[in-house]
Amino acid sequence: MSPTLRTRIACTVYPSAGAAALAVADELRARLAGYPSLVLGLPTGNTPVPFYQELSRLHRAGLLSLAQATSFNLDEYLGLAPGDPRSFRAWMQTQLFSQVDLPANRTHLPDPVEPAAAPEESRRYEQLIREVGGIDWMLLGIGRNGHIGFNEPGSARTSRTRLVELEAKTIADAAKTFGGEQHVPRRAITMGIGTILEARAIRVMAFGSAKAEIVQRALTAEPTELVPASLLAGHADVRFLLDAESAQLLGQ
Numbered sequence: 001m002s003p004t005l006r007t008r009i010a011c012t013v014y015p016s017a018g019a020a021a022l023a024v025a026d027e028l029r030a031r032l033a034g035y036p037s038l039v040l041g042l043p044t045g046n047t048p049v050p051f052y053q054e055l056s057r058l059h060r061a062g063l064l065s066l067a068q069a070t071s072f073n074l075d076e077y078l079g080l081a082p083g084d085p086r087s088f089r090a091w092m093q094t095q096l097f098s099q100v101d102l103p104a105n106r107t108h109l110p111d112p113v114e115p116a117a118a119p120e121e122s123r124r125y126e127q128l129i130r131e132v133g134g135i136d137w138m139l140l141g142i143g144r145n146g147h148i149g150f151n152e153p154g155s156a157r158t159s160r161t162r163l164v165e166l167e168a169k170t171i172a173d174a175a176k177t178f179g180g181e182q183h184v185p186r187r188a189i190t191m192g193i194g195t196i197l198e199a200r201a202i203r204v205m206a207f208g209s210a211k212a213e214i215v216q217r218a219l220t221a222e223p224t225e226l227v228p229a230s231l232l233a234g235h236a237d238v239r240f241l242l243d244a245e246s247a248q249l250l251g252q
């Protein structure tokens with residue numbers, strides 16, 4: 001671990017993605033022990049896989065319960081049929097919800113509605129978050145273009161949950177899952193940056209050399225809407241958890 005890097009946002013560098021995932025899972029376990037009805041903000045993607053595996057392992061070992069917790073995912077694609085195995089809902093079901101004791105009626109993702117219904121669905125999602133008192137602990141990944149959730153470059157710092165058009169880089173990164181870029185949905189509903197910034201604690205994981213450049217920009221540049229993750233600077237409790245590869249350009 002290297003606590004000496006000079007960055008605008010606090011970060012910790014771990015020897016491996018697995019070590020970082022263990023540290024995040026440990027933090028969550030400690031928080032749940034003190035406050036079992038935690039409200040979580042959760043990501044999909046490659047980055048959180050070892051974290052969800054660790055939560056599943058801790059649960060099987062009787063060391064972690066999400067029985068009183070509530071979850072809100074960051075985003076969901078539009079244009080897929082409900083129940084589509086490539087939806088984020090299905091992904092979360094496989095990776096986490098089926099592995100732990102989080103009650104199904106307290107797991108939330110935006111519904112994959114028709115675009116015309118997206119404004120109403122977005123308001124409903126924000127309202128649900130407000131009704132449970134806001135998000136206590138939010139985990140994020142970061143896209144190669146700096147997006148958090150699906151807040152692509154140019155998203156306003158004050159943005160709320162809404163329909164967004166995905167950028168070319170985001171579509172390219174999802175192509176494998178969908179069997180080609182032409183099959184990737186072009187639209188999604190995402191929590192806004194303003195919504196994310198209201199979470200009481202924010203943790204961001206980024207692993208691998210493909211993230212090194214954007215991690216450097218997000219952590220060291222003047223905060224700008226062109227690099228959405230850089231807008232996390234100034235949040236009262238935010239930390240990036242990196243592996244050596246994603247941190248390789250920091251401190252240069």
Ligand code: F6R
Binds near residue numbers: 042043045075142148
């Ligand atoms: C996923 C999400 C995205 C991902 C980001 C990184 O719900 O909101 O912001 O966190 O695209 O994706 P991976 O982890 O696949 O590199």
